[in-house]
Amino acid sequence: MTPRKTAAPTASDYDARHLQVLEGLEAVRKRPGMYIGSTDSRGLMHCLWEIIDNSVDEALGGHATGVDITLHADGSVEVGDDGRGVPVDVEPRSGLTGVELVYTKLHAGGKFGGGSYTASGGLHGVGASVVNALSERLDVEVDRAGTTWAMSFRRGEPGVFDDGSGEPSPSNAFSPVTSGSALQKAGRAKKGVTGTRVRYWADSQIFLADAEFSYQQLVDRARQTSFLVPGLRLSVTDKRRLPGTPGEHATHTETFHHDGGIAEFAEYLAPDEAVTDTWRLQGSGSFTETVPVLGEDGQMVPTEVDRECEVDVALRWGTGYDTTTRSFVNIIATPKGGTHLTGFEQALLKVVRKQVEANSRKLKPGKDRIEKDDALAGMTAVVTVRLAEPQFEGQTKEILGTNAVRSIVARVVERELTEVLTSTARARKQQSALLLEKIVAEMKSRVSARMHKETQRRKNALETSSLPTKLVDCRSTDTEASELFIVEGDSALGTAKLARQSDFQALLPIRGKILNTQKASVADMLANEECAAIIQSIGAGSGRSFDLSAARYGKVIIMTDADVDGAHIRTLLLTLFFRYMRPLVEAGRVYAAVPPLHRIEVVNRGRANDYVYTYSETELHQQLARLRKNGRTLKDPLQRYKGLGEMDADQLAETTMDPAHRTLRRVTMADAQVGEQMFTLLMGSEVAPRKEFIISNAAALDTERIDA
Structure with missing residues (x-):
């Protein structure tokens, strides 16, 4: 070759x-x-x-x-x-x-x-x-x-x-x-x-x-x-x-x-309304380590050096339960944490447990211990440390490995956070009390979810069931095919029972307007009968413990009256799902039923009359114009549905519940967020923004749309 x-x-x-x-x-x-x-x-x-x-x-x-x-x-x-x-x-x-x-x-x-x-x-x-x-x-x-x-x-x-x-x-x-x-x-x-x-x-x-x-x-x-x-x-x-x-x-x-530094960063990252102000925990500590240093002869010589580690933490708690944490070393993000984040979480849990124990008579935590997830629920924190030559795990610098930093961060956080939570200043004292109540409520929620573990799967006839007594369940055990209709009122429930397909459609009636979970605490939400029935029926838990795979129904459909109160109840329910069962919304499994607004009766000579249903004012006028153009005779007056109970079972099934004919609106995260923001504006505790909204939009209101 x-x-x-x-x-x-x-x-x-x-x-x-x-x-x-x-x-x-x-x-x-x-x-x-x-x-x-x-x-x-x-x-x-x-x-x-x-x-x-x-x-x-x-x-x-x-x-x-x-x-x-x-x-x-x-x-x-x-x-x-x-x-x-x-x-x-x-x-x-x-x-x-x-x-x-x-x-x-x-x-x-x-x-x-x-x-x-x-x-x-x-x-x-x-x-x-x-x-x-x-x-x-x-x-x-x-x-x-x-x-x-x-x-x-x-x-x-x-x-x-x-x-x-x-x-x-x-x-x-x-x-x-x-x-x-x-x-x-x-x-x-x-x-x-x-x-x-x-x-x-x-x-x-x-x-x-x-x-x-x-x-x-x-x-x-x-x-x-x-x-x-x-x-x-x-x-x-x-x-x-x-x-x-x-x-x-x-x-x-x-x-x-x-x-504004990291305090402004924490406010920017926070996804919810504040329970506490943004607290700044700062301090420093020193340690000694042996590192190779380049000598005059070009050789690396092991040398013992003193290091100074500066700790700066900004944290606040909000009304939600999601945890947002960002950690940095010399402004380099460490998305996988490291010793600084470990020290922060250890100290935080230690201080919280100590404060809950000191206030046990007021908080009544019971025999269960606060866990890390309870303390971190709703927290937004930015944890930063600065030191010379930190040791990272790999060139990508995603994990801090300097061991001495853990104890330094823990000491700073323990000292500074204890000072904040035991402060006698009026504002901080009130916020500390609210925070501890929230953490204990999170713990009780977790314990409650664990106790209800048995309701997170379907029960058969041989098992006892602790499902709500007012739940009208379906016979199917196929989660994907099953549907849960949340119905407004007992009157609509009676019609819906006759209209449903019992093989795969379940019904849960709720009375009136449920709790405003936007402003209520976790403990209040769990104590509310209607909220507890909804969570128990779906069977996947709530908040941080929510397990989408354990949900008992493939679709959750909100079916309320086509009036202002019905829209209000629907918004309250969406707020509950958005705050405590968000994965259900993210998975696209929450829907709103679309009942008709009007029924047009078309007169037929010699045979039964036809019925045409419309779902908006625009559609009504279009249908009326089309029918009159075709020379059809219409029976007056037109029926305007103000509640589901006004329809008989056949009408409800045909227009709202039968998968072959109905229309459903899938609720997305964007819908829930916009609805929650509007609900906070119109029903929240802040009066000034609501007054400004009403005044600025009064001229745009169509008075003919108000039912009198």
């Missing part, structure tokens, strides 16, 4: 300096997932976070006030800041300029105990160099001491692109720099102006073809960072004109700037 010939190597291929550079970065290109997690859009965004975090670190150190991020139409992304600028002088041990060192050497940077950064997000010294290695082209511009310096790289190798007078592109001719420095003077900078600008094109050889920068993720990250670094301005500009984005038709820019 004839050996295959290879191209003769050029001199630049054997340049020692470049062989060393590529030897280190080639490992990144061979195993990119080890450094950025994946090569899809998630990994692409992680590269961008690495560059943005370098700029934010300058702001954390008090050296930068603004970061500008631009998504260009050619697929590149640019990040600029007004910080000190990457050092451009020569580092004596490597003989490389600071720019080349940072962007070509793994584990190189100013965050390894050199005193340049006391707390930073970039900690492994591989972020910028990894992005460089995975970029088809990367350009750096640095403003320092009145000069603008520039340097370019192709897949990690320094050199010069021949852009001519055209736009910069990775496809332009590239010449590696084989001697001297690739860092060149590109012009003069204004006096006093410093900063760094990085623009790069992700390498299509590395990333998947469908990987793209997410504008929404970028905006969310910029907004989050603006909360975490008060006073920092971040702007995001999208020039890509991608369909479905805010910049679809023109260049779009959003700017974020917040001075």
Whole structure:
């Protein structure tokens, strides 16, 4: 076999300096997932976070006030800041300029105990160099001491692109720099102006073809960072004109700037009405650890160093039961938590248990203990710590591993939260009492759900059942095919019993208007007979313990009268589902029946009259016009249904309950949220907004639509 010939190597291929550079970065290109997690859009965004975090670190150190991020139409992304600028002088041990060192050497940077950064997000010294290695082209511009310096790289190798007078592109001719420095003077900078600008094109050889920068993720990250670094301005500009984005038709820019810090962040994240104010828990602690430090001889020497850990927590409780927690280390999000979040939750549970025990005579918690989920229900918290060189589990920095941080956070939270909950100030004392009552109610709700576990599956004739006595159940055991009609009033129940198909349609009557769960506590909701009957009939629990798979019916249909009171009851029921059985709404299993508003009787000579049902005023007028045009005789007066009880069983079945003829409206999360907001406005405790709403909309009211 004839050996295959290879191209003769050029001199630049054997340049020692470049062989060393590529030897280190080639490992990144061979195993990119080890450094950025994946090569899809998630990994692409992680590269961008690495560059943005370098700029934010300058702001954390008090050296930068603004970061500008631009998504260009050619697929590149640019990040600029007004910080000190990457050092451009020569580092004596490597003989490389600071720019080349940072962007070509793994584990190189100013965050390894050199005193340049006391707390930073970039900690492994591989972020910028990894992005460089995975970029088809990367350009750096640095403003320092009145000069603008520039340097370019192709897949990690320094050199010069021949852009001519055209736009910069990775496809332009590239010449590696084989001697001297690739860092060149590109012009003069204004006096006093410093900063760094990085623009790069992700390498299509590395990333998947469908990987793209997410504008929404970028905006969310910029907004989050603006909360975490008060006073920092971040702007995001999208020039890509991608369909479905805010910049679809023109260049779009959003700017974020917040001075309120994490307290303002917690308020922004909170999904519900407040039970407490946003409390700020702050403190610090110190610890000692042994870390390898780069010595003068270039060797890593184990050295014992003292560390300071600053803790800053903002938290508040709301009327809901969902928990929203965000944790950060030096403004880097840790979505999977770590030692700081563990310490926070341990201390929080300890303090709450102690306070409930101290107020047991008033709260009456019984023999059951408060669990973590009880204390966290309805809580929104932002937990941040700052320390030098934290230890993360992996380059993606999703979990903090520094063990000493757990005890420091726990001590700070325990001390500060105890002070808040035992405060004698009137406002805090009232809020603390409400909070403890809410937590105990959550515990009782969890215990109640556990006790009702047996009602979460269907009962057969041989089993005892604790289902509500007024529930008229169906015979089918097929959950998917079964339906539960929640009927307004006993009068409608009698007709519905005759109209239903008993094989798969169950009925539950409710009397009048149920409890306003928007304002009531969990304990009040559970004590309410109508709410308890609905929860018990559905059989999947409520609140945090709700289990969608245990629901006894495939559809829950609200069937109320076609009048103002019926609409009010429907809104009250939707509020109950939205607050305490939200997964049922999210799964699209909650419906509203659509009973007719009018019945038109068409006279037929010699045979029975025909009936036409209409469901709106518009449809009524259209039908009347059509029938009269066709010369049909109509019997007066037209019947206007004001209640389900006015229909006989055949009419109710044909118009509202029979799957072959009825119309159902599926309730979505958007419907429930809008309904809850309107209900809060019209029936809540705040009078001023309601008065303003009534006055401003009075002129638009059609008085003919009011039943008199």
